[in-house]
Amino acid sequence: MGINFKQETFRDDYTFRNSPEQIRRFPFPFHEDGYMYSVNIEPHVPTRKNSVFEHLFDVDEHYVSEMRDRAIVLAEDPLRCQSLPHMTLAGWDTLELLMTEKAASYPDLFTLTRDGDKWHWINRPLGIDDHFTFGDTATLPYSPLEYITRQSQGDFAVCDQRENNLWMDAGMVTTQADWSLDFDIGMNFFEWHAPVPLAHEMGVFTRALKFLTSIQQGQPARRLNWTMTINPRLDTSPENFHKWGTDRATVTPENVGQKVHLRVEVQMFFRLPRSNAILFPIRCYLISMDELTTSPKWARRFHRVLRDLPNELAEYKGLVRYRPTVVEWLSKRDDGAPTSPGFGPD
Amino acid sequence: MKSGSNRIEAVVTDVVTVNDLVKRFHFQRVDGGLLPTFSGGAHTVVEMRDGDRTRLNPYSLMSSPLDTHDYTISVRRDDVGRGGSLFMHNQVKPGHRMIISNPVNLFSLDLRARKHLMIAGGIGITPFLAQTSQLAGRGGNFELHYSVRNEALASYADVLKQRHGKRVNIYRDDHEERLDLPTLLAGQPLGTHLYVCGPSGMIDWVRKTAADAGWPVENVHYEHFAAPQPGKPFEVTLAVSGIGIHVGENESLLEAIETAGLNPPYLCRGGVCGQCETNVISHDGKFLHNDHWLSDEDKAAGCKIMPCVSRFEGKSLVLER
Numbered sequence: 268m269g270i271n272f273k274q275e276t277f278r279d280d281y282t283f284r285n286s287p288e289q290i291r292r293f294p295f296p297f298h299e300d301g302y303m304y305s306v307n308i309e310p311h312v313p314t315r316k317n318s319v320f321e322h323l324f325d326v327d328e329h330y331v332s333e334m335r336d337r338a339i340v341l342a343e344d345p346l347r348c349q350s351l352p353h354m355t356l357a358g359w360d361t362l363e364l365l366m367t368e369k370a371a372s373y374p375d376l377f378t379l380t381r382d383g384d385k386w387h388w389i390n391r392p393l394g395i396d397d398h399f400t401f402g403d404t405a406t407l408p409y410s411p412l413e414y415i416t417r418q419s420q421g422d423f424a425v426c427d428q429r430e431n432n433l434w435m436d437a438g439m440v441t442t443q444a445d446w447s448l449d450f451d452i453g454m455n456f457f458e459w460h461a462p463v464p465l466a467h468e469m470g471v472f473t474r475a476l477k478f479l480t481s482i483q484q485g486q487p488a489r490r491l492n493w494t495m496t497i498n499p500r501l502d503t504s505p506e507n508f509h510k511w512g513t514d515r516a517t518v519t520p521e522n523v524g525q526k527v528h529l530r531v532e533v534q535m536f537f538r539l540p541r542s543n544a545i546l547f548p549i550r551c552y553l554i555s556m557d558e559l560t561t562s563p564k565w566a567r568r569f570h571r572v573l574r575d576l577p578n579e580l581a582e583y584k585g586l587v588r589y590r591p592t593v594v595e596w597l598s599k600r601d602d603g604a605p606t607s608p609g610f611g612p613d
Numbered sequence: 614m615k616s617g618s619n620r621i622e623a624v625v626t627d628v629v630t631v632n633d634l635v636k637r638f639h640f641q642r643v644d645g646g647l648l649p650t651f652s653g654g655a656h657t658v659v660e661m662r663d664g665d666r667t668r669l670n671p672y673s674l675m676s677s678p679l680d681t682h683d684y685t686i687s688v689r690r691d692d693v694g695r696g697g698s699l700f701m702h703n704q705v706k707p708g709h710r711m712i713i714s715n716p717v718n719l720f721s722l723d724l725r726a727r728k729h730l731m732i733a734g735g736i737g738i739t740p741f742l743a744q745t746s747q748l749a750g751r752g753g754n755f756e757l758h759y760s761v762r763n764e765a766l767a768s769y770a771d772v773l774k775q776r777h778g779k780r781v782n783i784y785r786d787d788h789e790e791r792l793d794l795p796t797l798l799a800g801q802p803l804g805t806h807l808y809v810c811g812p813s814g815m816i817d818w819v820r821k822t823a824a825d826a827g828w829p830v831e832n833v834h835y836e837h838f839a840a841p842q843p844g845k846p847f848e849v850t851l852a853v854s855g856i857g858i859h860v861g862e863n864e865s866l867l868e869a870i871e872t873a874g875l876n877p878p879y880l881c882r883g884g885v886c887g888q889c890e891t892n893v894i895s896h897d898g899k900f901l902h903n904d905h906w907l908s909d910e911d912k913a914a915g916c917k918i919m920p921c922v923s924r925f926e927g928k929s930l931v932l933e934r
């Protein structure tokens with residue numbers, strides 16, 4: 268195998284690009300020519316080879332550069348990683364899950380050796396080789412949660428489960444679609460979802476919570492979510508809104524292909540064994556309109572989805588300002604032909 | 614997504630007689646590997662193949678969560694139950710292969726607690742064995758109060774005293790030793806969480822005493838470990854599947870549905886988690902609701918049933934399954 272890790276940026280000069288292979292494995296989130304909320308949860312089991320679901324935790328060509336971007340965000344704002352005092356055990360659970368899965372999925376990149384609570388971790392892409400004592404935070408340079416999530420693509424919310432609810436009591440959040448861990452920390456499932464339109468009336472959250480609180484060990488689940496981002500910026504946080512919010516006014520018919528990105532989140536749900544907490548990894552994938560429309564099927568379908576999206580959802584996702592420009596650009600790549608069922612690019 | 618399908622092939626490595634009523638069973642993986650890590654308070658569902666019928670009973674894991682070379686459970690013999698405990702006591706010997714489930718925790722510690730105050734009665738001690746091991750290993754602050762009928766039936770009292778010393782208090786009924794709960798509760802520091810596992814009457818008493826003393830409900834945790842009770846046989850129509858089933862005297866409705874080839878979701882099989890809740894399409898007769906899940910309004914309306922523990926007596930029952 269061997270992954271060709273790219274050196275690229277997600278800020279300033281924005282050199283992020285997807286290789287043709289990475290485009291083919293992009294987790295396109297629309298299985299039909301329209302979109303509405305649903306509790307679209309399915310078992311998170313390793314599936315198709317050469318897809319982002321080949322392993323429980325996908326490592327791709329952007330890994331090294333994404334971790335560098337995370338380090339920049341944390342240096343500017345340490346509160347992007349937080350853990351309330353009772354969540355340290357869940358941090359160790361998270362570290363164990365990520366290390367064991369990565370080492371099993373990518374033995375040429377990661378090696379974990381365990382001798383009781385004496386652990387040895389090697390991360391070759393990032394040049395890390397550490398010995399530590401499992402359960403003893405003093406033997407790591409960071410908290411267990413911060414240590415391992417500085418080495419893992421995607422955001423991680425860690426939710427305590429009590430009172431038949433989930434509580435956002437820890438996390439590492441630097442690649443988010445406009446939400447803030449520092450704002451949400453300590454909130455329960457209904458509190459942090461309060462801003463989402465339509466879904467409450469549909470009873471989506473009540474059903475989703477019932478499902479999530481009964482997730483079992485060894486039976487993780489996943490769902491896809493999506494939005495759009497102008498420029499391939501991972502850190503679209505409320506804290507840095509002043510740096511990226513105005514980008515949304517810069518979309519023109521000439522730059523749609525390079526500037527406008529579909530942003531897909533693979534959201535996963537794991538029951539953690541020692542803490543009984545729920546780990547909620549949110550993995551972000553970006554793809555430019557130029558890259559997306561190399562698949563004629565995806566071009567047709569995304570045009571139809573975006574054109575027909577209810578206004579409330581466009582508002583919530585922050586697309587209102589540039590939607591007409593993008594729909595117009597996409598319409599020229601939609602010949603009206605029918606699309607095949609399923610997510611794949613054809 | 615179906616629950617309960619994550620099964621572990623295990624072998625019974627030891628069966629230990631604890632006293633006249635209780636036996637302890639040790640399980641290891643057939644492949645010799647480590648069992649999944651779990652948290653104190655978790656249970657496993659043990660699949661008992663008894664001739665042509667299969668029972669699935671949940672038992673609290675009582676071994677230390679810090680050591681997953683084996684799982685241990687304790688089974689109290691119930692001579693008037695549906696036969697699951699008798700099967701375990703009489704049929705299961707070392708070397709017996711059984712399927713057990715991944716651990717599920719419906720009685721977990723609140724890790725925010727400044728102190729964990731645990732009240733156990735009888736076989737309700739088992740989840741606390743795991744929880745105290747977990748807390749002791751991390752320097753946690755806990756105190757256990759354990760009521761038993763007599764010295765001979767005080768399962769694991771000696772082990773607990775030896776491990777945790779003065780943090781463990783034993784009350785023997787036949788010595789007229791009684792837990793003075795109001796005084797105990799009055800002396801707890803702020804931020805204490807209260808846990809109770811034991812017979813229904815004890816759980817009700819602890820919850821009421823705590824409520825009367827002004828304890829917030831969020832700080833009071835309890836686990837019923839009621840097994841499904843036997844009862845008169847009855848007939849059920851499963852409307853979605855278009856089949857009729859017979860529920861035998863020593864069989865639960867959920868087991869009869871499973872025998873018919875359906876796989877409704879479940880976690881606890883004890884009427885508390887809500888997973889197997891089933892809509893009633895029509896009925897002519899009387900429900901015997903034995904669960905702790907449905908509201909009184911739901912029970913009065915006759916629109917839902919929890920097939921893991923509840924039964925029916927009457928002419929006809931049609932379920933949405």
